[in-house]
Amino acid sequence: MNDPDAYSALDSQRFGIRVFRAGPDNVEAVAELMQFARSGDVDLLILRCPVAAVAAAQELERAGCFLADTLVYYRGPTSGFTASPTLPGCIRLGQEADRAALEGIARASFTGFFGHYHADPRLDPVAATEGYVQWASSALDDAASLVLVSETGGRLSGFLTAKKLNAKTWEILLNGVAPEFQRRGIYAALFREVGCRARLQGASEVLVSTQLANLAPQKVWTRAGLELDHALYTFHWWKA
Ligand SMILES: CC(C)(COP(=O)(O)OP(=O)(O)OC[C@H]1O[C@@H](n2cnc3c(N)ncnc32)[C@H](O)[C@@H]1OP(=O)(O)O)[C@@H](O)C(=O)NCCC(=O)NCCS
Incomplete structure (x- = not known):
């Protein structure tokens, strides 16, 4: 240590x-x-x-130490990702011109999130949210990251970032849908799109994680044929 x-x-x-x-x-x-x-x-x-x-x-x-969240990891084959998403609007690669809108979606969707930072009353919740904003934004600067965005009615409505872990596996890292566009199937469509892209580029499986309490993505993953793979507790400990 x-x-x-x-x-x-x-x-x-x-x-x-x-x-x-x-x-x-x-x-x-x-x-x-x-x-x-x-x-x-x-x-x-x-x-x-x-x-x-x-x-x-x-x-x-x-x-x-005290419990701050529980992370669940799901893994599944890409072979089931055959159809393109049926989503009004479009899903495309994110680019520099999307940065401000993408950061705005991350800020709105991760405010008061389920994760361990927000669960710790001693950590500033605004700084905690900005951590997710920075994480999402930095994917645009990383050539190894895939950034997908969705457009709805001419506005950016959601994003998803992913990275190749190895030749076999893509890991889906961070996703957010703007609160005003949630519960319209946008996340499900983004997820299907990344699964299709992974399969077409030769990956045989996807790996993804979230907090146990975050039900929406787990619904989408199980419907897409992913299964619970492993889980981790997150503990925090303060010296004083
Ligand atoms: C999780 C998130 C991306 C889902 O986006 P979305 O576009 O609203 O999701 P979908 O419309 O594709 O919904 C998928 C399913 O989850 C359900 N769902 C959506 N929000 C939900 C919520 N808050 N609680 C429970 N179920 C929810 C939907 O109803 C749908 O199920 P159904 O088909 O049975 O109706 C969005 O809520 C979000 O940005 N959350 C904050 C950030 C986050 O959690 N990111 C994911 C980290 S892995």
């Missing part, structure tokens, strides 16, 4: 504190981690623990 890679520069800059991240999956790892955290220059620990590692999760609770 003295690994400098565990220091999260992004989180630290965003919240103006020293944040470290780790993924302990056994009791010994938790003990080592907490020793480092108590003696080191740490304000906040963000910890991801497999739900199957119950002993480690209980040890984290005993150490004063």
Whole structure:
């Protein structure tokens, strides 16, 4: 745990504190981690623990960590993504000219989100939302990322970002639909489009994750043939 890679520069800059991240999956790892955290220059620990590692999760609770969310990961074959989406308007690649609108959608859709940042009352919720905005926007600058956007009635209504994990798997990373355009099937259409693109480019599966409490995307994924693959608890721990 003295690994400098565990220091999260992004989180630290965003919240103006020293944040470290780790993924302990056994009791010994938790003990080592907490020793480092108590003696080191740490304000906040963000910890991801497999739900199957119950002993480690209980040890984290005993150490004063609190549950901030539960991430569920779904995986599924691209072979079922054969039809193009039937969506009024269009889905296309995002470009520089879309940046302001894309950021606006991310800001509106991730305000008060289910994730661990918003679940921690000590973290500024506006800064937490801006983290998602920055994440979505940065995909436009990353040649390895795919950014899809949807247009509805001449306005940008939603976005989806994805990345090739390896030759076999594409990971779908961040999606948002503007609140005024939600519940019209836009997310389902964006998801189908990325599945089709992954299949056509030779990927055999997609991987995607969200918070357990976030039901809308899980409905879309199960209907598209994806299955629950694994899950992680997110714990937070504050030194003082
Ligand atoms: C999740 C999100 C992208 C869904 O977008 P959307 O375009 O409204 O989704 P769809 O219209 O395709 O709806 C998919 C299904 O989820 C349902 N749904 C939509 N919003 C829901 C909600 N808040 N609660 C429960 N179900 C919901 C829809 O009714 C639909 O199910 P149905 O066919 O049985 O009616 C959108 O709510 C959003 O931007 N949320 C905030 C950011 C987020 O959660 N991103 C995803 C992270 S993985």
